[in-house]
C-alpha cells in the first residue's frame with residue numbers, strides 16, 4: 001500500500017512515501033442508518049483514517065486515532081462516547097504499534113499534523129512525546145478553552161501527554177484550488193498544508209499533501225460518508241444526525257461540504273479527497 005512519489009517542485013529530491021493507516025476501528029450499531037448498508041441493528045465498520053508520511057528521513061503522522069492510553073484505560077473516553085461509537089481499541093491498530101511493525105523507531109515520528117483534536121483523532125498524541133503537533137490555532141484554542149456544551153464534552157487533554165509541543169498556525173496563506181492553504185513544517189522535504197474547513201469543530205482543517213500523482217486531501221471529519229462529496233449529496237440519515245449533533249458551527253460545516261463537492265466536481269482528477277471514517281474510502285486508498 002506504499003505509494004512512492006516524487007515531489008512536484010524539486011526534480012531530483014528524495015521521494016516521499018505515504019501510507020494509509022487505520023488507527024482505530026469503531027463498530028457502532030445501526031449500519032443501515034450510518035453507512036447505508038447492512039441491517040438496522042447490524043454493526044457498522046468505521047475506521048480512523050490516518051497517514052504516515054516519510055520524507056527526508058523523518059516521519060510525519062496525519063492524525064493519530066486512538067492511542068495506548070485509550071487501550072489501557074478505555075474509561076477515559078467516557079461511557080456515552082464508548083456506548084455510541086463502540087471503539088474496538090486494539091493495541092495493534094494504534095499508530096505507535098503500526099510504526100514499530102513497519103520497522104521504524106517511534107522517535108523518528110517528529111511531526112503530527114492534526115485535522116482536529118476530537119478523542120478519536122488525538123488519542124495517539126501522547127505516544128509520541130518527542131513530536132511537534134502542528135494544528136490550526138483555532139482548534140487549539142477550542143480544545144484548551146472549550147465554550148458551550150458540545151466543545152466542553154469533546155476534548156480529552158489526558159490524551160495529549162505532558163507538555164505537548166504544539167505548533168500553531170493562524171489564518172492566511174496561499175490559494176489552493178480556491179481554499180486557504182497554510183504550509184506546515186516548512187523545513188521538511190514535502191509539501192504539506194492545513195486547509196481550514198471549520199464547522200465540525202471550531203478549528204477543523206483538512207490536510208493537503210503534494211505527490212507526483214496529484215494531491216491528497218485528508219478532509220478529516222468535514223464529511224463522514226463517501227456520497228457526501230458527490231453531486232447531489234448522498235448521506236444516510238444516521239450520519240446526518242450524528243454530524244448535526246456534533247457540529248460546532250452548522251452553517252460553516254454545510255458551506256465547507258459544498259466547497260468540497262465543488263472541488264470534487266472540478267478537480268477530482270487532480271485531488272484525491274477522503275475523510276477520516278469512511279471504510280470504503282480507506283479500503284480503496
Ligand SMILES: [Zn+2]
Pocket residue numbers: 118120121221276277
Ligand atoms: Zn472523528
